[in-house]
Amino acid sequence: MEAIFWDHPVRIGTHGERCINGPHEALQYLSELPQGGWFYERARNRCYGALERGEALDLSRKAFIGAAIEGSLPILDDGNQSV
Numbered sequence: 257m258e259a260i261f262w263d264h265p266v267r268i269g270t271h272g273e274r275c276i277n278g279p280h281e282a283l284q285y286l287s288e289l290p291q292g293g294w295f296y297e298r299a300r301n302r303c304y305g306a307l308e309r310g311e312a313l314d315l316s317r318k319a320f321i322g323a324a325i326e327g328s329l330p331i332l333d334d335g336n337q338s339v
Contacts, residue, residue, distance in 0.1 A: 260307060262317045267332040268324060279303035279313070282320040289327050299323035 261278040302319035305311035
């Protein structure tokens with residue numbers, strides 16, 4: 257599978273900083289979280305869509321941010337991309 261990256265990573269500030277660079281890394285990270293919730297499911301669907309069907313990358317990024325917020329994970333704003 258070809259590596260696909262977002263224009264700007266999503267930085268999560270739990271136990272130090274972790275950068276999520278694209279939908280594949282987002283799916284890996286989501287698998288480490290407690291499963292459930294509307295945004296969690298939306299993020300999984302959008303990330304799979306980006307990887308398997310070439311759907312819009314920006315939608316997978318926004319959905320992942322929504323899932324992180326839903327899970328009360330701190331998002332670190334890098335100032336490059338609006339959330």
